[in-house]
Structure formats: C-alpha cells, structure tokens
Amino acid sequence: EGCIRGAVLGAAGCADEKVVAGVQDVVVCGGRHRVDVEAGDDDGGSGIAVVSLASSDNDKVNTGGAELPRILGYKARSGTGGLHRRDCKLKQNERTQRIAELTKYHGAFTASERQVLDKPVEELVQDVQKEIVQPIDILRAYGKAALKAQEKTNCLTEIMIGACEGWLADGSINFKGPLAGIPVSLKDSNGVAGFDSTLGYSSKVGNKKSVDGPLVRLLKDAGAVPYVKTNLPITLLSFESANDVWGRTTNPHNSxxxxxxxxxxxxxxxxxxxxxxxxxSDVAGSVRAPAHFSGIYSLRCSIGRWPKAGAETSMPGQEGVPSIFSPMTRTMGDLTYFTEAMIGMKPWKYDHSVHPIPWRSDIFDGIKKQKVLKVGILRSDGVIDPSPACVRALDKAADALRAQGHEVVELSGMPDMYEALELASKLLNSDGCQTFESWRRPGEWVDPGAAQMSYYAYLPRPIKWIYNFYVRYVRRDPVWAGILEGWGPKSAYEQWKLVARREAYKARWHEWWEKEAKVDFILTPPNATPAVPHDAMADACSSCGYTFLWNLIDYTAGIVPITHVDRTLDALPASFSLRKLNGVARGAYMHYDADAMHGLPVAVQVVGKRLEEEKVLAAMERVEEALGDDKYQLLAID
Incomplete structure (x- = not known):
C-alpha cells in the first residue's frame, strides 16, 4: 500500500502538491501499473486521492515475489494527512471538553470519598443495596480518581461519566445486581451506545455505537456503571499502548x-x-502484560468463559489464536468477586459464544482448603531466560509456598515452548497483517513492532530467503530464523496445516500435564523482563512467549504482583553477554536496566488447564496468602 501511495504522490510531483485525477501509469515495486486516481480536497487544503488499481487482476499485484492486496478506496493524502490529523484533534478536543465539564469531579477527595476508595467491591455493593452509600457518591469518588489517573498517565479514551449520571437516574442500572453501583472501566474496544470504539485508528472516529454491546448490557444488568474507556495500541498487537488518536499511556510507577x-x-x-x-482482552498476553508491568491483578479466561460479542477488533475473523475478554482489578479479592459475579449473571444468555458453565464453588473451595498443593515451577519459555528481577519474584513466591508446606517441583519434559511462539505468531498473522493495516490511514503512526511484522510479510520472496539464510547460517540464530521462515499471508491450505499443528500441540500439553506433571497449577514468569521503556517494542516485539503459549493452548492464567525491581538485587551479572543471545532474547534484554527500572512492579503468572478459572483464582489467592505481610504493596491513591 505504501509503495502504491508513494508512486501516486511521486507522479504528482512532490508530497506537497495535489494529486491529479485520472488514470495514471505508476511504477510500483519495480513494475508498471495503471491506477485510477480521484482527486479532491479535505478541509485542510491538502490533496486527497482515492486510488484503485486499473488492472484486470482483481485480487493482487505481482511485486517481484511478494503479493500486495488490491487497493480499493485507499486514501492517499499528499504529505500532510489532513483528515487523519483532523480526526485525532477532534477526539482529543472532545475528551478535553468532557473532562472540563465535569466540574464536580475536580479537586481533592473528601473524607467520605476516601472511605469509598478504601473499600473492596463486595463491601461497596452491600452498602449500595442497604442504601448506606448512594451510587452517585461512588461514581464521584472514582470519577475524581480516574481524572487524576488520566492527568498522570494519559490512560483514558472515552469519558462517559456525564452519561453515567443519566443512567443512574433513569433506571438503566440495576441496583439489586451483584455489582450494584460499582464503576467499571472498559478497554476502548468495548461497544457502548453513544460512544466511539476507535481502537486508536483515526478512520474509526465518528462511528458511534447505536446500542450497547452484550457485555455492557450484562454489566448494567449486574448493577455496574461503565464510566470510562481506556487506551490501547493501534493494531492491538503491542505491549505498549500508544496511537495518534489518544496518545501514549505511561506507567504510573515510572513515566x-x-x-x-x-x-x-x-x-x-x-x-x-x-x-x-x-x-x-487478551490474544497474546494483553491483560497479563499490563498487570505485570503496572502492578495489578488479572485473569486470562479460557475461550467461552467470558462474553466478547459486540466488541471492535483490529483483526475481525482471526481465530487461529482467538482473543478473549477478561477481568482486571486493583486487588486479588476484587478479581475473585468480579469474576464470580460476572459468571453468576449467566453470560451465555447475552453472548452465544459463552459456554453455559456456572460458577463452581466446589472447585474454588477445594483449592482454598487443600492442605498440600502440588505446584510446578516453569522457569523459562525456552526462548528468553527470565531477567534477575523476574527470577527473584518467582523464587519469592515459590519459597513462600514451600514455607506453607506445599510441594513445589521444578518442571521438565514439557512440549517445546519455542514451537508455541513460532506457531502462534504465524497463526495470529496468517493474513500477512493485511487486516490490521487496512484500517490505517496514510501518515498514521503505527507501533514499531507491528510495522516490522507488516513490512517483512510483503518483502519479495528472494529477499526473505536471503535474509533467513543469513540469520540461520551466518548469525547462527535458528530461533529468530524459525519465526521469520514462511512469514507472510497464508493460503487456506497453509492455514489448515497450521491449525492441525496447533491441535496436535494442544494434545501433547494435555498428555504431559495429565501423565507426567500432575500438578495443581504452574507458577511461571509473565514475561522475561519487567516493563519496557517507551518505543522498545521495535526490538522486543516477539518477547511474549511466556503469555502467548497459554493463548495458543487456551489455558487459564492469572497475574499476581509480587515485588518491585531493586537496582542492587536485580542487576545483570558481570558475565552477561548480549551478543550471545538469540535475536528474540537480544531484543528483550537490550532494554533491561535494573537501575533505570528500580521500583517497577514484578509479578508471577499462575496457570491452570482449560476452563479452570475457579481453580486458578483460588491458587492465586493461596500464593498471595503465602506471602503474608510481605505481599505486594499497591500504589497509594493521591
């Protein structure tokens, strides 16, 4: 697409001149092609061209071995990207105005608001149902706190607090439900009537939802109050949340x-x-990496346990590694209560894709009461060994469990975890990155990791072959070479083969767990390192093996924060050599600096088998209970 756009703009003379309408001959990737160009002006005065290939081949353009999709209605702007900038500014101004209008939500917390902020969800629900506290008072407290968080971290997209006041007054919210009066924040992709779900793409600005999605309807029926939507990366394929529409979100521990x-x-x-x-939502670690990076709790549910219908996505139709919506909370107790409340609402009545499995108290209580648990320690994903900070967090949790009398064993003999990273990566991007690129306007910034994936997918095959040969045999890096090999759009035949491999891989994990490991749950790092600095995804885009594995085989996994990076305890040893690492590991460790990271959260990941949400939540509670007074300390609310 970029080559076609560049060729058209080049034919216009320069990037600052308007594109001339009509059929033109342009050179694209070494070949000459006919394109139809319809010129026009946006309100900023820059030229716009709607470009389509004037070719008898309606499917693709041959570009020397690579295949570019036929472009229909692709908007190529001359240099300035006027519509893109206009729509980004529109949303940012809209957010600023909504915040300014919330005059009652600015200023210091009152004593009663402090009391609200200090109470767990279950207690607040009881207070609402007993009419001890009014829902509007809870909204005011958390509305204030959310605006303070926005000022510090730029975490919010759609501000829905003003609309919430109307919902509380008009009966839209069920105050008898298990989440009565509790504000709930939503990832931007969730559909709420009257609000956009841009996903950080300017092309999606102005497409306000006419009705609430099934998940939002369930929340309101449960008594919850959806009050803000939160930021995410353009493409939704990054461990950094940044886009042109809303800007970059920063870590509350270190900006x-x-x-x-x-x-x-x-x-x-x-x-x-x-x-x-x-x-x-989580497709490769998207609720677990933020919990690990920021110091909160989350649960990646198995597919079919949590509703997801009615939400926007950057890759509709992608089912090679399905995405799943899942809960995230500030405390462990709230995570368990929230999950039980949602499942208790019978989400299968709202979303056809949800399995009709009620909350299983017997399973949860069984793990909570079991005197001796067998815990398996999985130390590495076989691609990137964990950093000193993540090793220390894992050891701290394991030692605490041992001290409680639990059986803690080192795991071995499991299926090759590198295969999971290689296979899942190709399944997730089997369209050659066409879909997430299709929403992007010219001039729109994209996450550097996603940009690399998209760029490599359409390199001519001879160039791919030469580069892969160099990586495998000259750099002697079979790990990176294996991921790159065959990277690009897949035919139906190729996709079916990948799916067959996925199912066989799942079967091997099931057999290993049942016949060899025989553990109650697995304890493993959530990532090789703590949070990455801004723009580090240019190097660390494949550093997701510790989470991606469980998406591929659809196992339930939760995050428990354990400690913080210590510049002394977590420094790399003098013998460490970046050059000796494979390409994936090198990208992750390029940005590991215990001194600069001092104070960042570090978590562990608790893993159960498929559809074992109750078991994993109970295991997470046992991990935190084992830590006792040395458990993770949350950030204080300013």
Missing part, C-alpha cells in the same frame, strides 16, 4: 516506561487507583 498492552490503559488506571475493576 519513561510502558504500562503494558494491549490493555495498557486499564493497567495504568487500576494501578493508579482510578478504578477497582475493569475489562480488557
């Missing part, structure tokens, strides 16, 4: 670092104290 992605806005908001419960 130079990412709050995570793709649900990074939620991570920042909850860690700061701007909310207690929220909902994100």
């Amino acid at each position: 130079k670092y990412s709050a995570g992605g793709s649900t990074g806005g939620e991570g920042a908001l909850l860690a700061f104290g701007g909310g207690r419960i929220g909902i994100g």
